[in-house]
Amino acid sequence: MTRVYNFSAGPACLPEWVLNKASEEMLDAHQSGMSVMEMSHRSSEFEDILNTAKARLRRLMNIPEDYEILFLQGGGSMQFSMIPMNFLKNGADIINTGQWTKKAIAEHKKLGKTNVVASSAEDNFTYIPKIKQSDLSEDSDYVYICENNTIYGTKYKELPPHEGKMLMADLSSCILSEPTDVTKYDLIFAGAQKNIGPAGVTLVIIKKDLLKDSDTLPSMLNYKTYADNNSMYNTPPTYGIYICGLVFEWLEDVIGGLENMQKINHQKANLLYDYIDSSSLYSNPVNKEDRSYMNVPFVTGDKELDAKFVKEAKEAGFVNIKGHRTVGGMRASIYNAMPLEGIETLIEFMKKFEAENAKGTANV
Ligand SMILES: *Cc1c(COP(=O)(O)O)cnc(C)c1O
Numbered sequence: 001m002t003r004v005y006n007f008s009a010g011p012a013c014l015p016e017w018v019l020n021k022a023s024e025e026m027l028d029a030h031q032s033g034m035s036v037m038e039m040s041h042r043s044s045e046f047e048d049i050l051n052t053a054k055a056r057l058r059r060l061m062n063i064p065e066d067y068e069i070l071f072l073q074g075g076g077s078m079q080f081s082m083i084p085m086n087f088l089k090n091g092a093d094i095i096n097t098g099q100w101t102k103k104a105i106a107e108h109k110k111l112g113k114t115n116v117v118a119s120s121a122e123d124n125f126t127y128i129p130k131i132k133q134s135d136l137s138e139d140s141d142y143v144y145i146c147e148n149n150t151i152y153g154t155k156y157k158e159l160p161p162h163e164g165k166m167l168m169a170d171l172s173s174c175i176l177s178e179p180t181d182v183t184k185y186d187l188i189f190a191g192a193q194k195n196i197g198p199a200g201v202t203l204v205i206i207k208k209d210l211l212k213d214s215d216t217l218p219s220m221l222n223y224k225t226y227a228d229n230n231s232m233y234n235t236p237p238t239y240g241i242y243i244c245g246l247v248f249e250w251l252e253d254v255i256g257g258l259e260n261m262q263k264i265n266h267q268k269a270n271l272l273y274d275y276i277d278s279s280s281l282y283s284n285p286v287n288k289e290d291r292s293y294m295n296v297p298f299v300t301g302d303k304e305l306d307a308k309f310v311k312e313a314k315e316a317g318f319v320n321i322k323g324h325r326t327v328g329g330m331r332a333s334i335y336n337a338m339p340l341e342g343i344e345t346l347i348e349f350m351k352k353f354e355a356e357n358a359k360g361t362a363n364v
Pocket residue numbers: 010074075076077078100146148149150170171172173191192194
């Protein structure tokens with residue numbers, strides 16, 4: 001068996017520890033004589049899997065008791081509509097930092113007043129716009145951000161001001177990569193397939209006092225329905241939640257918590273950025289202080305050479321490293337599950353490629 005280094009932006013690589021454990025439990029999980037996939041979501045075995053996952057996440061992220069943990073479906077993308085459906089009354093202030101906020105803006109516009117209070121579009125989203133409280137709309141209900149921009153490789157290092165307004169944040173591609181002060185947010189959401197588990201699960205962490213009954217919202221689109229039913233109003237994505245639970249177990253018991261995870265992630269990202277910055281072939285276009293620890297785009301400045309890089313990288317066992325079509329070049333997504341060794345060997349490959357393709361050198 002040969003496993004590749006998978007730099008996909010999502011669905012992304014999972015810790016081998018998790019895959020091994022799932023494989024051991026595939027035919028007989030928790031002494032049930034069946035796979036988790038075959039379990040009733042109403043069984044005590046599955047209820048235990050779900051509650052254990054929630055308890056682990058609460059400990060890992062230090063989530064206070066006045067916040068609810070919900071498992072939904074519909075991906076990160078359904079949150080672009082569900083947030084305004086539940087909370088947009090007078091207006092939403094959105095900071096546009098790329099593809100994922102553009103999509104959120106488009107959905108918001110169908111549902112109510114949408115104010116794009118800042119944007120880095122004019123610079124192809126290579127930085128995070130800094131805003132002041134006075135940039136916000138007087139009557140808006142909330143500020144909406146995408147904390148880590150998966151496609152462009154930018155990340156908020158400090159949250160924007162939002163005095164008197166709720167803060168809704170898309171953490172799809174940075175959740176669990178570092179400690180998070182949950183109390184600074186009103187709602188956090190994340191599609192699972194980057195840093196939590198398999199596609200098909202969306203995690204929501206929401207302040208309990210925001211949960212309200214509604215006569216107009218469809219039940220499946222009201223957060224309170226999920227909270228009232230321990231995320232089991234209907235059949236939840238059971239196997240996905242089980243894998244998320246194993247990832248939480250790995251983070252707690254193998255990695256030793258999010259402080260440790262952050263240290264490892266900084267070490268990995270800094271190694272790659274330092275090499276890119278020192279190289280005469282590759283460059284990263286992102287404002288240094290706004291660089292993501294999870295998604296590292298880089299280019300050679302020559303489209304043909306980029307294509308050659310992607311092809312040769314694949315042959316060498318580094319897959320899904322092609323950049324998003326709107327940015328071009330390459331992108332290494334280096335989520336929690338990417339081991340340090342994956343970065344070290346990628347850099348070795350990049351050095352070799354650079355030596356073979358240096359400008360002015362005969363390309364034999
Ligand atoms: C991947 C991603 C999404 C979309 O997730 P889906 O589950 O495909 O809907 C939203 N936001 C961010 C930041 C992402 O990286």
